[in-house]
Amino acid sequence: MRTELEKMKKKLQQSNAFLNNLIKSAVDGIIASDMTGEILIFNDAACDISGYAANEVIGKLDIRNIYPDDVAANIMKLLRSDAYGEKGTLRSFRTKIQKKTGEKIPISINAAIVYDGDKEVATLGFFHDLRETLEIEAELERTNTQLLQAEKMSSIGELAAGVAHQLNNPLGGITLFSQLVMEEYPLPEGAVKGLKRILDNANRCRSIVNELLTFARKTDNKIHPQDIKEILSQTLSLVEDQTLFQNIKIHRDFDEPIPLVPVDVQKIKHVFMNIILNAADAMEGKGDLSLSCWVSPKKDKVFVEIADTGPGIPDDMLLKVFDPFFTTKAPGKGTGLGLSLAYRIVQDHGGNIYAESTVGSGTAFVIELLLSPPDMKGPGHGR
Incomplete structure (x- = not known):
C-alpha cells in the first residue's frame, strides 16, 4: 500500500514539475489570478514583456496593477458575455498591459474563467506582445x-x-x-x-x-552619387535672399555625417525647392524653417526633413497633398502640381515622401532616399 502511495506521489510531483516547466517556458505570457485579483501565476514571458520579476508579482500585486485603467474590469465583463467567443472565454482580444516603468504595451490576449463547478475561482490569460x-x-x-x-x-x-x-x-x-x-x-x-x-x-x-x-x-534620370547636404545648401542659397525669406529664420541640422546618395541632382533640387517655397508661402514670410538630414538605423536610407512653423494642414487635407491639382493656396496662386511632381520624382528614385502636420504648429515633409536604389536603367531612366 505504501509503495502504491509513493508511486502516486512521485507521479503527481512529476506531473506538477512538467506543468510548471510548461508554464515557465511558454512563448506567450501567462498570468492567472484568483477572483480577488491576487496574481497566482506569472511566467518568464510575462516577466520579459512587463519588466517585473516573478517574485515582485506573485502573491504581491493585484491584477489591476498589470492591466491599466479599467482593462481588468473590461476583460471580466467580456469574459462573462459571449461577445468574443463562448461565455467564460475571450479570444484574440487586443488591449494593453502596463510595464513596471509605467509604459503601456499593446498585447493580444486569450483569456478564460476557471470554474469549480458553477463557481468562478480564477482567471487565466495567455498574451503576446503586439x-x-x-x-x-x-x-x-x-x-x-x-x-x-x-x-x-x-x-x-x-x-x-x-x-x-x-x-x-x-x-x-x-x-x-x-x-x-x-x-x-x-x-x-x-x-x-x-x-x-x-x-x-x-x-x-x-x-x-x-x-x-x-x-x-517621363524623362531620363541622371543618377550619380551626390552630397545631399550640399544639394540642400545650394537650393537654400537660391531662395534665402528673396524678399519672402527676409523674416524667416532658417535652421540647418547637417552635423551628422551622411554618405553620398545616388540621385538626379536637378530633380531632387526641384523637390527641395518646391517644399521650401511652399513652407515660406504657408508661413507668409515669417517663422522658422528647419532642415535636417540623417541616416536610418539600418544604414540603408537617408532621411531629409523640411519643417515649417506655419498654420499646419488639417488631417482631411493632409491625405490629399500629393494628389494632382489639389492645393491649399488661394485661387490663382498654385496649380496643385508641384507636390505631385515631387512625389513622382522621389518614387522614381525608389524613395518615399510623406507629410506630418499639426494644425496651429506647422508641417514637416520627410523625404526618404535609398542609399542603394533599385536598378533604374529601364525605359525613362538612365545613368
Whole structure:
C-alpha cells in the first residue's frame, strides 16, 4: 500500500514539475489570478514583456496593477458575455498591459474563467506582445497607400498629357489672334485692355499646360552619387535672399555625417525647392524653417526633413497633398502640381515622401532616399 502511495506521489510531483516547466517556458505570457485579483501565476514571458520579476508579482500585486485603467474590469465583463467567443472565454482580444516603468504595451490576449463547478475561482490569460506586429501592419498600410498613390499618379499623368496636348492648339490660336487684332486694328482703350486681359489669361493657361506636360513627361534620370547636404545648401542659397525669406529664420541640422546618395541632382533640387517655397508661402514670410538630414538605423536610407512653423494642414487635407491639382493656396496662386511632381520624382528614385502636420504648429515633409536604389536603367531612366 505504501509503495502504491509513493508511486502516486512521485507521479503527481512529476506531473506538477512538467506543468510548471510548461508554464515557465511558454512563448506567450501567462498570468492567472484568483477572483480577488491576487496574481497566482506569472511566467518568464510575462516577466520579459512587463519588466517585473516573478517574485515582485506573485502573491504581491493585484491584477489591476498589470492591466491599466479599467482593462481588468473590461476583460471580466467580456469574459462573462459571449461577445468574443463562448461565455467564460475571450479570444484574440487586443488591449494593453502596463510595464513596471509605467509604459503601456499593446498585447493580444486569450483569456478564460476557471470554474469549480458553477463557481468562478480564477482567471487565466495567455498574451503576446503586439509591438512588432503593429509596426508590420503600419508598414503594410503605408506600402499599400504608396502603391495606390502611384497607380493614381500614373493614370492621371496619362490623362494630363492628353488634356495638355488638346488645349495647346486652341490656346495658341487665342494668343495669336488676340495679338493680331491689337496690332492690325485701331481699338478703343477699353477694347485694348480687354484683349490684354485675354492674352494674360491665355498665357496663364499656357503656363498651366506646360506644367501638365512636365508632370506627365517621363524623362531620363541622371543618377550619380551626390552630397545631399550640399544639394540642400545650394537650393537654400537660391531662395534665402528673396524678399519672402527676409523674416524667416532658417535652421540647418547637417552635423551628422551622411554618405553620398545616388540621385538626379536637378530633380531632387526641384523637390527641395518646391517644399521650401511652399513652407515660406504657408508661413507668409515669417517663422522658422528647419532642415535636417540623417541616416536610418539600418544604414540603408537617408532621411531629409523640411519643417515649417506655419498654420499646419488639417488631417482631411493632409491625405490629399500629393494628389494632382489639389492645393491649399488661394485661387490663382498654385496649380496643385508641384507636390505631385515631387512625389513622382522621389518614387522614381525608389524613395518615399510623406507629410506630418499639426494644425496651429506647422508641417514637416520627410523625404526618404535609398542609399542603394533599385536598378533604374529601364525605359525613362538612365545613368
